[in-house]
Amino acid sequence: MEIQIKKIAAIIGEPIRSLVLWTLLDSRAYTSLELAIVAETSPQNMSMHLAKLLEANLLHVDKQGRHRYYRLASAEVAFAVEAISTLIPDIKRKNITDNNTDVTYCRTCYDHLAGKIGVLITESLVNKNFLQLKANNHYDITAEGELFFNSIDIDIENLRQKKRILAKTCLDWSERKYHLSGALGQALLDKMLHEDLIRKKKNSRAIIITHKGEIALRERFDLKL
Amino acid sequence: MEIQIKKIAAIIGEPIRSLVLWTLLDSRAYTSLELAIVAETSPQNMSMHLAKLLEANLLHVDKQGRHRYYRLASAEVAFAVEAISTLIPDIKRKNITDNNTDVTYCRTCYDHLAGKIGVLITESLVNKNFLQLKANNHYDITAEGELFFNSIDIDIENLRQKKRILAKTCLDWSERKYHLSGALGQALLDKMLHEDLIRKKKNSRAIIITHKGEIALRERFDLKL
């Protein structure tokens, strides 16, 4: 066990590799070259680092033609990176002072919505009895819920076909409450991005809520911001 | 921000330092020499590593005579180390197979009880209306609760005098539910150790429930194991 923790820590601890993990935290998949540019190093070097991250099962890679898209291997990895980021000096103070644009307010976690907004939306879905929290930290989608999601063009039946868990809780490090993850969490984020209710900020996991988004959040989830 | 994450990751990532953090996770304070022995390195070298951990605000040190007692600086640090430990290969499988003795079942988190037992006790306290979950993830101690804690020799009024937050939630990485932390969480752990209801395993955060403990858990918290 001690040897294991040393190994994993050493893998995460290398500056370039930690930056890669940090970069991938926005749920996007990046190519090797893109990551090399972000980390300001050579493609060969990045390739070596990515190989180590893959070997430690921290990353997952999709081959598509001559491209290879790297992304985090699991929510646990995202969780660990988030936890490490809370140790950055001054981050707490920052989070308190500049609200509404920072990552504690509205951000992505892995591939779904997190932060205050993510938690509020999830709570709203539960309050409206669209979701029910079950054992094992899974959510059941109620009959009403299925109607609701279909009404905003998220096909639950289609999501059920996927291998991935449909809806489960994910702990939020800033709010310390649950937010929605799983296939439904991802679908909801995709939908909101696609409808331009929210926009991803470049090189950050922070998310901006558009004016259109404010209205939709009020109408659909009773959230007034 | 990117530079910051690299720095913190590099501090945590060094094998000896990660082992120190891992060791301190059992909430005990260790001296420099003890840590050097655990990590199988020289006192000078350990001293250098401890200085770096201190400088990064990951550790806290108490001077007592010629001894210096090192412990984790905050629950955030414990949380990050726990999160990293979930990335160790096979840990999930292990946790499932050898139950009742491993750290997911019963362990300490920083300075209070965690794992399945920690969560169950907390839920029991809430169900019996001894604790009430409030906003900001704090617990209120009810009048009945105060009587209960006093009856098992935990002086709530005394705990109130302390600067520390009395009772708040702490997220459990294995159970993914809340358990009790804060001054009350610490007092409860101390009390249970002192009464020999539970015992700390050496070099581990795992905790053993004694026979006496089983009986007390059933009587006080309606927990049958």
Place this chain on the structure above:
DNA sequence: TTAATAGTTCAATCTGGAATTAACAATGGA
């Protein structure tokens, strides 16, 4: 078929930071 792009692999080098050596400060007991 050729050229360009994306990405990896392997050997050779280089270097930051850990480990070592030595000296020193502070506490407490005899």
Place this chain on the structure above:
DNA sequence: TCCATTGTTAATTCCAGATTGAACTATTAA
């Protein structure tokens, strides 16, 4: 007082692991 113990600091050495350079494969487009 002396000396053993705990612990730090400062200077030097050393090495694991990152970086670099060159050669290679695979895919796409012209």
